[in-house]
Amino acid sequence: MRAAAAAGAAVAAVVALATPLVAQDSGALVIRGAKVFTLAGPPIENGTVVIRGGKIEAVGTNVTVPAGARVLDASGLQVYPGLFDAMTTLGLTEIGAVDVTNDMSELGLFNPHLLAATAVHPASEHIPVARANGITHTVAMPQARPGGIGGQGSLINLDGWTVEEMLIQPSVGFVLSWPTLAARGGFGGFQAAPRPFRELKKEYDDRVKQLDDWLEAARRYDRAVQGGNGVPRDLKLEALTKVTRRELPLLVQANGDRDIKNAIAWAEKQNVRIVILGGGQAWKVKDELAQKQVPVIVGPTQDLPDAEDGAYDEKYAQPAALHQAGVKFALSTFSSSDSRTLPYEVGNAVPYGLPQEEAIKAITLYPAQILGVADKVGTIEAGKIANLILTDGDPLMIQTTYKHVIINGNEVSLDNRHLELYEKYRSRPKPAGR
Numbered sequence: 001m002r003a004a005a006a007a008g009a010a011v012a013a014v015v016a017l018a019t020p021l022v023a024q025d026s027g028a029l030v031i032r033g034a035k036v037f038t039l040a041g042p043p044i045e046n047g048t049v050v051i052r053g054g055k056i057e058a059v060g061t062n063v064t065v066p067a068g069a070r071v072l073d074a075s076g077l078q079v080y081p082g083l084f085d086a087m088t089t090l091g092l093t094e095i096g097a098v099d100v101t102n103d104m105s106e107l108g109l110f111n112p113h114l115l116a117a118t119a120v121h122p123a124s125e126h127i128p129v130a131r132a133n134g135i136t137h138t139v140a141m142p143q144a145r146p147g148g149i150g151g152q153g154s155l156i157n158l159d160g161w162t163v164e165e166m167l168i169q170p171s172v173g174f175v176l177s178w179p180t181l182a183a184r185g186g187f188g189g190f191q192a193a194p195r196p197f198r199e200l201k202k203e204y205d206d207r208v209k210q211l212d213d214w215l216e217a218a219r220r221y222d223r224a225v226q227g228g229n230g231v232p233r234d235l236k237l238e239a240l241t242k243v244t245r246r247e248l249p250l251l252v253q254a255n256g257d258r259d260i261k262n263a264i265a266w267a268e269k270q271n272v273r274i275v276i277l278g279g280g281q282a283w284k285v286k287d288e289l290a291q292k293q294v295p296v297i298v299g300p301t302q303d304l305p306d307a308e309d310g311a312y313d314e315k316y317a318q319p320a321a322l323h324q325a326g327v328k329f330a331l332s333t334f335s336s337s338d339s340r341t342l343p344y345e346v347g348n349a350v351p352y353g354l355p356q357e358e359a360i361k362a363i364t365l366y367p368a369q370i371l372g373v374a375d376k377v378g379t380i381e382a383g384k385i386a387n388l389i390l391t392d393g394d395p396l397m398i399q400t401t402y403k404h405v406i407i408n409g410n411e412v413s414l415d416n417r418h419l420e421l422y423e424k425y426r427s428r429p430k431p432a433g434r
Helices: 002-024 126-131 197-226 235-244 257-270 282-292 314-325 339-347 356-361 365-370 417-426
Strands: 028-036 044-052 055-060 070-073 078-081 083-088 135-140 149-157 167-177 250-254 274-278 296-298 329-331 388-391 402-407
Touching (some): 078 083, 083 365, 126 135, 126 339, 126 417, 135 339, 197 235, 197 257, 250 257, 282 296, 314 356, 329 365
Parallel strands (some): 028 078, 083 135, 296 329
Antiparallel strands (some): 078 388, 149 167
């Protein structure tokens, strides 16, 4: 009895000590004194951002700081929306050469019912590396086979113990790899013998017809369900009705200008929404993309031209060409291990004519608008998810340091595998005499 009484008294003492601290803590985080780039208006000098419950509560110069809030003094720093690497395999792959660590694709050509989120591994070592360089959220993107649908891309935060904690939106669209008329083949650097165009054309037509058949089947299924005909449930067709109803877009992987034009014409015929992914030669059809209002998520600039006779600076100049033509575009790495290079990929387009503010928006606001999630992320405004980065300079410059990264209202650790290895080998014993 005495032991129980003593234990009870100890617990009461702990509670008594803890209670005043909890009472004083409003649960808010306040960033004060920084230059705030909201991307929804002009920068705010000496601004204040109030965060509570994972959301931005207020932003401005005359903002009341809640009593008991944790205040982060950001004097001399800059605040931006968290960087959005629009399409990646973060959480879906670890070591490319080890099959059991890769969960980017499923068997079969058509898997529209599958959500990438179900395969995301929150403990991936790639995730802390990406967020240490300002990437706060991404779409985990399943891989599709040529002419097939690989599944649905899921919007996730790059912080959380479980997928449920990370998930922002289960689906932003269906990943479709557009069939191409280009000859494929070869292994180990050796090219396969050229195939006759007639053979390539027949294969292409067959794959496009398959896509037509799937969408028509989805429309018939939808009508039958709406009519109460008691049809057996079909998860694949049920998922595709979101495409035929124009609720979600097809995220169409296409790089060649001919493939992009064919995809646009097909989508118009089918009356479905599309977003072009990759778009290596999108600049060649920029006027049509602008006229049809088809957005593009282009790949990294630090890459080789798609054609053998392509200009060396083709990739660097493409973002500016799309911007000048009025094409809504974003930039993404389409990677996992290289996601950390996102700000530098778009930064390399600035010397080639892309305005600096447009470059920032291409990895924050514009991907959010293209994927229909601008009500959640992309700018620093009240009501949006508190994904923010604090830097000591322009985030597109490699000299800039990311001082703080906030995801879903919580400041996350910037420790990562790269830093761990750096510290390990930096402190290694020096050989005698050195």
